[in-house]
Amino acid sequence: MTVRSPGRPLHLARRFVGSLRHGDVSPADAAWVRARLLDGEADLWVRMSDADRRHAVGVARRVDGVLDGAPRPVLAAALLHDVGKVTSGLGTWARVVATLLGAVTSADAHGRWAARGGALGRLGRYLRHPDEGAALLSVAGSDPLTVAWAAEHHRPPARWTVEASIAEALWAADDD
Numbered sequence: 001m002t003v004r005s006p007g008r009p010l011h012l013a014r015r016f017v018g019s020l021r022h023g024d025v026s027p028a029d030a031a032w033v034r035a036r037l038l039d040g041e042a043d044l045w046v047r048m049s050d051a052d053r054r055h056a057v058g059v060a061r062r063v064d065g066v067l068d069g070a071p072r073p074v075l076a077a078a079l080l081h082d083v084g085k086v087t088s089g090l091g092t093w094a095r096v097v098a099t100l101l102g103a104v105t106s107a108d109a110h111g112r113w114a115a116r117g118g119a120l121g122r123l124g125r126y127l128r129h130p131d132e133g134a135a136l137l138s139v140a141g142s143d144p145l146t147v148a149w150a151a152e153h154h155r156p157p158a159r160w161t162v163e164a165s166i167a168e169a170l171w172a173a174d175d176d
Helices: 008-020 027-034 039-047 050-067 072-080 083-087 092-104 107-114 118-127 129-139 144-152 164-174
Strands: none
Touching: 027 039, 027 050, 039 072, 039 083, 039 129, 050 072, 050 164, 072 144, 072 164, 083 118, 083 129, 092 118, 107 118, 118 129, 129 144, 144 164
16 A cells, blocks of 8 residues: 555656656765665665666655664665666656556556566556565665665555654655
8 A cells, every 4th residue: 555645746746857857866976875785785776767866865865864864774775765666677658657557556456467577567566666676675685674664665654664763754755
């Protein structure tokens, strides 16, 4: 179940507009990120789209400011919460279609789609990016908190297992 906040449509609109801009994170931001990720996490980071990396740096910087020197696993969670999107291979316009389909279809359907090949499988994997990301991070040797947040970042607060103050900071920073 996805957390639906009143700001969700605005958040999605901002993410879409941001995805249209070309270019990666700055060299300074890239160095800041690299210093906060394990080697396996850094390998996943480079697979993310430029737009997802720019978004993730913004989330991590906001979390670091709110938590005043957040621990490495928390910053990794901020930086890699959307890493599961890499398994879909979808570009911006296909992600828009997937997001719209996701709003009107069930999580069960998304799971069935993800198990298939072709375009429908890619749509399903995109919609299941929290689970896909948690699996990738687990294999990469990430801290349990980082893995948990990737899996939980679209769940309602009652289903979060990450410490409440950390989860709230991560969620608020992502909902920019």
